Amino acid sequence: MMINYKEFEEKMKKSVSVFVENLGSIRAGRANPKILNNIQVEYYGTSTPITQVASVSVPEARLIVVQPWDKSVLGEIEKAIQKADLGINPINDGNVIRLNFPELNEERRKEIVKEIKTLTEEAKVSIRNIRRDSMELVKDLEKKSEISEDELKVAENEVQKLTDKYNKEIDNEFDKKQKEILSI
Numbered sequence: 026m027m028i029n030y031k032e033f034e035e036k037m038k039k040s041v042s043v044f045v046e047n048l049g050s051i052r053a054g055r056a057n058p059k060i061l062n063n064i065q066v067e068y069y070g071t072s073t074p075i076t077q078v079a080s081v082s083v084p085e086a087r088l089i090v091v092q093p094w095d096k097s098v099l100g101e102i103e104k105a106i107q108k109a110d111l112g113i114n115p116i117n118d119g120n121v122i123r124l125n126f127p128e129l130n131e132e133r134r135k136e137i138v139k140e141i142k143t144l145t146e147e148a149k150v151s152i153r154n155i156r157r158d159s160m161e162l163v164k165d166l167e168k169k170s171e172i173s174e175d176e177l178k179v180a181e182n183e184v185q186k187l188t189d190k191y192n193k194e195i196d197n198e199f200d201k202k203q204k205e206i207l208s209i
């Protein structure tokens with residue numbers, strides 16, 4: 026019986042990618058267009074991602090400009106951004122929507138770092154859960170005599186290596202985001 030480590034690794038990669046995506050949606054004082062990724066705009070009766078109805082650009086470090094391809098949807102974009110509760114009021118000048126990011130004070134930076142630590146721990150829990158499930162699967166194979174005791178030890182080591190690798194990736198992403206926030 027061959028153990029499929031790729032399956033375990035794919036699940037861990039997915040956890041890391043969800044974590045990185047969540048980090049990207051955290052407002053860090055700099056204008057990051059990723060914070061608009063999950064915003065849906067009502068467009069001709071259909072809920073549509075904002076990036077499919079407008080171009081999103083960052084002309085300055087603290088400014089995002091949303092320019093709709095169809096000006097009739099400008100009001101809907103503004104409403105969707107307000108509803109998303111990003112902590113920024115959109116400025117609609119009739120042609121584009123501007124999102125000005127205020128500079129973060131020290132207290133707010135520390136709050137953001139706490140949020141990121143929580144996300145980091147959640148991602149690590151996800152990796153540990155995948156590790157636990159993988160170990161259970163491998164132990165079951167050994168109990169059913171589908172793999173030997175030696176193969177069990179090898180499998181446990183491989184799963185642990187994957188766990189360590191992806192936990193390190195999560196830590197690296199956390200460190201990058203923390204530096205970004207604290208150095209603004």
